[in-house]
Amino acid sequence: MILIIVRHGETRENSRDIIQGHMDGSITRKGIMQAETAAAEISRYKADAIFSSDLGRAVKTANEIAKYQHARVYYSKALRERKVGTFEGRKRSEFHEYRRSQGIEEHSFRPSGGENYADVKRRAVSFIRRVYKKYRNGTVIIVTHGVVIRALVSSYAGIPLRKSPGIKVRNAGWIVFDVKDGKRAVEIENGLEIE
Secondary structure (H helix, E strand, C coil), X not given: CEEEEEECCCEHHHHCCECCCCCCCCECHHHHHXXXXXXXXXXXXXXXXXXXXXXXXXXXXXXXXXXCCCCCEEEEHHHCCCCEHHHCCCEHHHHHHHHHHCCCCCCCCCCCCECCHHXXXXXXXXXXXXXXXXXXXXXXXEEECHHHHHHHHHHHHCCCHHHHHHEECCCCCEEEEEECCCCCEEEEEECCEEC
16 A cells, blocks of 8 residues: 555644644635645555544645545544644644653653553554555555654664664655555655654
8 A cells, every 4th residue: 555644734733832732723725825835746546545643734735635646535533633632722832841841752752631652553554454454455645644654664664663863854755655554654755854
């Protein structure tokens, strides 16, 4: 299965360094333009299906991608961003200040009412495995969020989860994998910034 994973376009909250988590956020004009660019770049891949987080910023990005594809868009809560609980709507600096004060690495930190990277990885990989069963010989586009992409790249590129916060996922960045058996994958194309 060819798996194309795309991050949503920029939101007003991204530009203000506010953590959104499960908040909808407001995609900016720049974010729509980024989505249009990503849609054109990946249009050479003809998708059998598009799956998107049900949060507004991903939905709008998926709709731009769908303009270049002849595939239906399906929405799923399983593709939502990491739930950050009490830190949703707060500055990213507050989140990291608190986490560091507790002596917890970024991938391990589970804020009150939220998830850590391992929680996100479990739900995202489980979702991809279900998609693989139906589209094992097809091409699938996934539109999702930064931490979900880091978790999936960790899984499919063999990057330890503790190093996944170092994966730079720009707005409307994307990566393409050839998923071999629902578990193993080979990277084909990379529109992300991996350190």
